[in-house]
Amino acid sequence: MLETALHYSHYLLDKAVKTGDITIDATVGNGHDTLKLAHLVGSTGRVIGFDIQEQAIQTTLEKVIADGFKSQVDLHLSGHEEIGSLSLEDESVSAVVFNLGYLPRGDKSIVTTPATTLEAIQHSLPLLKKDGVLLIMVYYGHEGGRNEKDAVLSLVETLPQKDYNVLRYGFINQVNSPPFLLAVEKK
Amino acid sequence: MLETALHYSHYLLDKAVKTGDITIDATVGNGHDTLKLAHLVGSTGRVIGFDIQEQAIQTTLEKVIADGFKSQVDLHLSGHEEIGSLSLEDESVSAVVFNLGYLPRGDKSIVTTPATTLEAIQHSLPLLKKDGVLLIMVYYGHEGGRNEKDAVLSLVETLPQKDYNVLRYGFINQVNSPPFLLAVEKK
Numbered sequence: 001m002l003e004t005a006l007h008y009s010h011y012l013l014d015k016a017v018k019t020g021d022i023t024i025d026a027t028v029g030n031g032h033d034t035l036k037l038a039h040l041v042g043s044t045g046r047v048i049g050f051d052i053q054e055q056a057i058q059t060t061l062e063k064v065i066a067d068g069f070k071s072q073v074d075l076h077l078s079g080h081e082e083i084g085s086l087s088l089e090d091e092s093v094s095a096v097v098f099n100l101g102y103l104p105r106g107d108k109s110i111v112t113t114p115a116t117t118l119e120a121i122q123h124s125l126p127l128l129k130k131d132g133v134l135l136i137m138v139y140y141g142h143e144g145g146r147n148e149k150d151a152v153l154s155l156v157e158t159l160p161q162k163d164y165n166v167l168r169y170g171f172i173n174q175v176n177s178p179p180f181l182l183a184v185e186k187k
Numbered sequence: 188m189l190e191t192a193l194h195y196s197h198y199l200l201d202k203a204v205k206t207g208d209i210t211i212d213a214t215v216g217n218g219h220d221t222l223k224l225a226h227l228v229g230s231t232g233r234v235i236g237f238d239i240q241e242q243a244i245q246t247t248l249e250k251v252i253a254d255g256f257k258s259q260v261d262l263h264l265s266g267h268e269e270i271g272s273l274s275l276e277d278e279s280v281s282a283v284v285f286n287l288g289y290l291p292r293g294d295k296s297i298v299t300t301p302a303t304t305l306e307a308i309q310h311s312l313p314l315l316k317k318d319g320v321l322l323i324m325v326y327y328g329h330e331g332g333r334n335e336k337d338a339v340l341s342l343v344e345t346l347p348q349k350d351y352n353v354l355r356y357g358f359i360n361q362v363n364s365p366p367f368l369l370a371v372e373k374k
Contacts, residue, residue, distance in 0.1 A: 001202055001318050002352045002372045015188055131188050159360045165189045166360035173346045173353035185189045 005170045005181040009135050012183055013095055016133045017041060021094040025049040026080035026120050027112065030104055031060030033097045038069035047073045050080040053110060056103055081116040084123035093127040100148055101139030111142055114151040121155060128186040141177035156182055163187055192357045192368040196322050199370055200282055203320045204228060208281040212236040213267035213307050214299065217291055218247030220284045225256035234260045237267040240297060243290055268303040271310035280314040287335055288326030298329055301338040308342060315373040328364035343369055350374055
């Protein structure tokens with residue numbers, strides 16, 4: 001009955017994202033979230049995706065085309081800290097999604113890192129519109145993962161409660177560093 | 188859009204508890220959860236409530252009678268560690284609810300304590316049926332609250348993942364030790 005952190009993040013996206021919305025997939029990876037967002041925003045919306053790995057962008061582009069979502073998805077072969085270079089107005093985005101760690105079934109030595117992850121989160125926050133969400137799936141079992149987890153927690157725990165709700169959701173009795181969800185909602 | 192821990196606990200109760208079920212309110216307090224459970228189980232179900240304060244039992248009994256729930260509610264003026272004395276079969280209960288801390292608007296010096304809280308949780312776990320839930324609202328801002336929080340976390344974090352899912356849900360950017368929810372689901 002209790003949902004995994006991943007399922008709960010999808011439940012929140014279903015609630016937060018409407019047809020025509022602008023959204024960001026900060027870590028495209030195998031494209032699951034890009035496709036989900038593309039489905040939610042529809043042909044009048046927009047999904048802007050980032051990944052530093054050509055393999056991730058290429059695989060996801062093929063899926064996007066196959067599913068008929070090409071018109072609403074822009075993929076960028078660059079790090080998510082480039083969110084700061086997007087010409088988007090403040091309070092114009094309904095969802096930003098991060099998956100920390102490495103590309104599943106990819107090169108496990110290529111991982112997200114605290115400096116660029118924090119920069120990407122900080123660039124994302126002003127873009128969120130009221131009731132918009134920034135969702136971070138925190139995978140931290142890999143080398144350096146705990147440092148990144150702690151750095152991200154330190155950042156979101158100190159977001160002012162008059163402007164944001166910050167939720168932590170996850171199972172806590174599992175071995176192997178189970179992922180958890182951080183959900184930041186703009187009030 | 189993000190729900191408070193208290194609202195999320197009610198959402199889980201709505202999913203877990205059906206007409207005719209047996210349920211336990213381990214800390215009756217002002218009776219909110221007793222009434223909610225009584226409504227969910229209906230006249231064919233049962234709510235067994237515990238509280239060590241006569242004020243809590245008396246106030247709640249009046250509400251129970253006023254709402255027409257007398258037939259399905261049994262209130263015990265005793266500590267929740269007495270859950271172990273109930274003549275209930277294992278795997279017969281769909282929900283057990285705890286609210287740690289003091290009675291709101293009551294005597295703030297009377298609080299739940301680690302020893303009896305842990306004993307009550309340990310007595311409750313075998314009673315849970317498959318997909319049943321044990322919900323603990325952890326208020327820990329009072330003196331001794333952090334000790335109790337840590338003791339409860341240590342217990343539930345080590346429940347075997349083949350038998351239980353243990354979820355932690357709560358806002359993490361709030362001042363004044365906001366309560367969080369621990370939800371234990373029997374697999």
